[in-house]
Amino acid sequence: MTVTVQPAATVAPLRDGPHGLEVLLVQRSPALVFAPGAWVFPGGRVDEGDHRDGAERAPRRAAVREAAEEAGLLLDPDALVEVAHWTTPPGQVRRYATWFFVADANRCGGVRVDGTEAVDYRWLTPADALAAGRAHDLTLIRPTIATLTELLDFADVAAALAGFAARATLRHAPGS
Numbered sequence: 244m245t246v247t248v249q250p251a252a253t254v255a256p257l258r259d260g261p262h263g264l265e266v267l268l269v270q271r272s273p274a275l276v277f278a279p280g281a282w283v284f285p286g287g288r289v290d291e292g293d294h295r296d297g298a299e300r301a302p303r304r305a306a307v308r309e310a311a312e313e314a315g316l317l318l319d320p321d322a323l324v325e326v327a328h329w330t331t332p333p334g335q336v337r338r339y340a341t342w343f344f345v346a347d348a349n350r351c352g353g354v355r356v357d358g359t360e361a362v363d364y365r366w367l368t369p370a371d372a373l374a375a376g377r378a379h380d381l382t383l384i385r386p387t388i389a390t391l392t393e394l395l396d397f398a399d400v401a402a403a404l405a406g407f408a409a410r411a412t413l414r415h416a417p418g419s
Contacts, residue, residue, distance in 0.1 A: 251339040252306040252321060253286025255390055256316055256348035256373065257400045258366065264399050265368055266391065267354065268381070269313055269361035277337045282381040284390070285310040285361065286341065299394075302342035313314070314364060315355030324407045326393070330385045330416040331336075339419045343390060345407055347400050369394035 256267040268282040286309045293304040303320035310316040323344035331338040354364050367375070369391040376383035376391075383391070397403035 246333075246335065246338055248303065248337050248338040248340050250289040250305075251287060251341040252289055252302040252309065252344070253341055254306040254310050254318065254344045254346050255284040255326070255394070256310060256314070256318065256351065257394075258277045258347075258349050259399050260366060260368065262368055264394060264397055264403060265366045266372065266394060267314065267316075267365060268365050268372060268387070269356060270360050270363040272360055275360065277339075278384050280382055281384050282365070282376075283384065283387050284343075285313040285316070287313075287360070288339075293389055303344070306344050306346075307343065313357050313361040315357075316348055316351045318348065318351060322346060324404050325412045326390060326407050327386070327413040327415060341386070343386065345390075345394075345403055346365065347404060349400060358414070385413070390416070 258265050271278055271281050271283060273280040286306060289305040291302050293301040303323050306323060307318045307320045310318050323346050326345055326368055327343040328341045356362060356364050374389050375381040394403060397406055
């Protein structure tokens with residue numbers, strides 16, 4: 244059986260919190276097929292409507308749309324900074340080729356999870372999120388762990404956006 248690799252996009256919303264840089268994680272519904280119950284960044288498939296400005300902008304539009312649908316955040320697609328591109332390894336029930344972005348969410352309003360795809364949320368420092376994953380308080384998947392680990396290098400949103408913008412996008416395609 245051949246599994247089609249679906250294009251997808253996700254965004255790690257960032258804010259400046261009382262203890263430094265914080266990132267938004269949403270908990271996926273336990274009823275979902277892919278990564279049920281995992282704590283991830285808002286994201287999902289690139290839909291046909293995301294291509295209205297062309298294929299190149301579709302991942303940005305998808306990331307912004309998913310952040311609005313799952314978490315109620317209104318982000319600017321032109322302000323997203325690309326971080327990485329991950330492809331799900333072969334042998335999975337669902338495979339995705341996913342663009343990862345970061346965005347400034349300091350002035351994006353409060354979070355409202357949709358209750359369908361996302362059932363809970365937390366703003367955490369990257370260090371606290373990783374510690375919660377190690378303690379099995381949060382279920383984190385590999386791309387989320389990798390992004391959180393990279394975010395450890397930055398003290399605030401401005402530094403994170405500048406740091407990611409200044410380097411090449413990382414490509415991960417395990418076992419392609």
